[in-house]
Amino acid sequence: MNFNEIIDACDNYLHNPTENPLTIPKLWSQGRTVYGGLSAALLFHAIKKQVNPEYQVKNINTNFVGPMLTDEPIEIEVQEVRTGKNVSQWLAFGRQAEKTCTLLQACFVRDRESKITINNAPPLTLGAPNKKSFIPQIPKVTPKFLKNFDLAILGGGIPFTGRKTDFYQGWFRHKNTEGKMNDVALVGLLDATPPTVLQMLKWPAPASTINWNLEFIHPLPSLDMQDWVAFDDQSVHAKDGYSAVEMHVWDKQGRLLALSRQTIAVFD
Numbered sequence: 116m117n118f119n120e121i122i123d124a125c126d127n128y129l130h131n132p133t134e135n136p137l138t139i140p141k142l143w144s145q146g147r148t149v150y151g152g153l154s155a156a157l158l159f160h161a162i163k164k165q166v167n168p169e170y171q172v173k174n175i176n177t178n179f180v181g182p183m184l185t186d187e188p189i190e191i192e193v194q195e196v197r198t199g200k201n202v203s204q205w206l207a208f209g210r211q212a213e214k215t216c217t218l219l220q221a222c223f224v225r226d227r228e229s230k231i232t233i234n235n236a237p238p239l240t241l242g243a244p245n246k247k248s249f250i251p252q253i254p255k256v257t258p259k260f261l262k263n264f265d266l267a268i269l270g271g272g273i274p275f276t277g278r279k280t281d282f283y284q285g286w287f288r289h290k291n292t293e294g295k296m297n298d299v300a301l302v303g304l305l306d307a308t309p310p311t312v313l314q315m316l317k318w319p320a321p322a323s324t325i326n327w328n329l330e331f332i333h334p335l336p337s338l339d340m341q342d343w344v345a346f347d348d349q350s351v352h353a354k355d356g357y358s359a360v361e362m363h364v365w366d367k368q369g370r371l372l373a374l375s376r377q378t379i380a381v382f383d
Contacts, residue, residue, distance in 0.1 A: 116143075119293075121157075122299065122300075138187060142263070148184065153303055155175070156303035157189070161207050163221075173222045175222070181216050190211070194208075236371040256275070266308070271311070271348075274309045275319050276314060276317075277315070281353070296342065301331075305375055308362070310322045320381065330374045344365070357380055
């Protein structure tokens with residue numbers, strides 16, 4: 116199943132959960148769990164279906180509470196926290212066997228008139244992606260979900276190669292799927308980079324995102340599912356088994372699309 120097919124399956128589940136159980140195939144696995152970008156995208160999609168379209172998403176905050184397993188039924192619950200004149204806040208829970216696996220809070224806003232306009236975003240300075248820079252598919256090392264993306268690393272090193280660098284710069288995109296890329300598909304893409312600190316290790320070790328905060332820069336330009344998106348993923352701090360990373364994301368014209376921040380546990 117490609118990304119769009121999984122979103123369609125989610126729609127069928129939301130329409131009739133009893134008749135259309137939702138499961139994610141192993142092709143989308145990240146270790147023993149569902150790829151985090153996909154689990155976040157599913158919950159975000161479920162929320163969006165209930166939000167007044169006059170509101171646009173400003174921010175989502177995802178907590179990965181426990182493992183969401185492939186080939187096991189997923190239950191999604193959506194709650195409206197509060198909706199005001201300009202801001203609408205929502206929660207979604209992803210559960211398996213009555214245990215919460217993923218919790219997502221989303222904030223939607225209406226534009227308001229303001230005298231303040233600031234654009235201090237750094238410019239896009241990366242060269243074009245090329246096949247020599249693609250992350251290789253290494254059995255039992257490269258997560259299976261990466262077969263659904265092209266990931267070109269122009270700055271930083273391949274995970275588990277003992278590098279001194281602690282950042283990633285490059286490009287990524289969906290593959291095996293077509294159509295327009297909306298904000299749900301963007302969420303599904305933006306978690307595909309490896310944790311920045313893994314390149315510093317000399318041997319494979321697991322890592323797990325605990326929290327992911329993602330802020331969208333509106334208006335989002337029109338993008339196709341197979342358009343390249345640029346990223347600059349920088350380590351901010353790492354100590355005692357946890358790292359903090361911040362990422363800027365642009366389209367190929369250099370327009371800032373989103374700001375991402377993650378807290379990651381590393382089990383080395």
